[in-house]
């Protein structure tokens with residue numbers, strides 16, 4: 296949502312070119328909503344969603360922990376004021392020398408999903424705590440993360456047993472139910488899988504303590520999404536259902552849900568045209584596209600709210616595209632986007648819900664377009 300602070304910033308600063316404006320008040324509200332929704336879970340913000348230093352600093356000051364995917368992200372979290380104990384290296388695909396660097400920086404919590412990765416961690420970060428990621432089916436998610444990360448629960452038993460045999464601390468199980476997960480019940484099956492791994496390892500005398508329940512909490516784009524409170528209730532009920540009174544320590548790793556609705560991109564219409572006199576749909580070209588930060592429009596997966604000053608005028612479907620000379624740089628075509636018939640060259644378009652997964656996805660200078668600028672207010 297474009298907050299009054301964001302609208303005031305754009306009106307007074309009048310930045311030229313496309314840019315993202317992030318309102319820190321919304322980030323703080325989101326953090327507090329997660330804390331309230333799952334008061335017994337630790338929050339590890341997924342840094343990749345938006346690593347702006349101001350965002351990390353705010354979250355560090357509010358008591359957040361940080362889920363990092365690289366040494367550079369770990370350094371950013373440290374820079375923002377987090378101690379190494381508040382950082383996890385949550386990527387299951389790490390170079391051994393990066394594990395060693397993280398270890399040297401004091402990080403002691405690592406994700407793994409196979410014995411090969413366990414061996415790297417055991418060599419480069421002796422004695423560290425590891426959790427094993429299990430696969431989920433990603434159903435209900437608009438941006439699924441399934442297949443690439445995690446192993447089947449039966450394999451997680453071997454992975455964690457191997458970790459223990461190499462002197463690591465087998466700490467627990469993690470999963471990610473898929474990003475922009477709109478089903479509040481999606482955590483249930485994965486929590487059941489975690490319990491299965493807990494029980495199997497307990498029989499071998501290995502006591503796991505941690506369930507890392509990942510991210511997946513949605514941002515409102517065009518459709519309403521359930522509240523953090525609704526997710527919290529459903530997740531807590533699933534923990535109770537499967538773990539009874541012996542509740543494990545839990546972590547959540549919100550990325551999109553922490554910053555998505557805190558940001559708005561200001562864009563501009565560069566061209567409105569048709570391909571033939573009989574063409575039904577107009578083509579609307581913006582000064583930002585897939586390579587300028589809107590990569591999540593891939594397969595039209597994420598459908599951002601587009602807001603113009605002419606939205607009270609008559610609307611008609613448009614193909615929406617970016618400004619670069621690449622035909623992949625089309626945002627919405629399979630499902631055309633209704634935009635005002637009066638929309639014209641030079642009009643401002645606000646793209647809402649763009650606080651997550653935009654700045655870091657923008658190309659350095661494809662076609663000479665500069666990377667997406669960002670202002671954090």
Ligand SMILES: *Cc1c(COP(=O)(O)O)cnc(C)c1O
Pocket residue numbers: 341343344362385386471473474475509510511512548549550551552
């Ligand atoms: C990307 C990622 C997240 C954040 O996911 P969201 O859907 O943005 O909340 C959390 N955990 C891990 C391990 C991730 O890779």
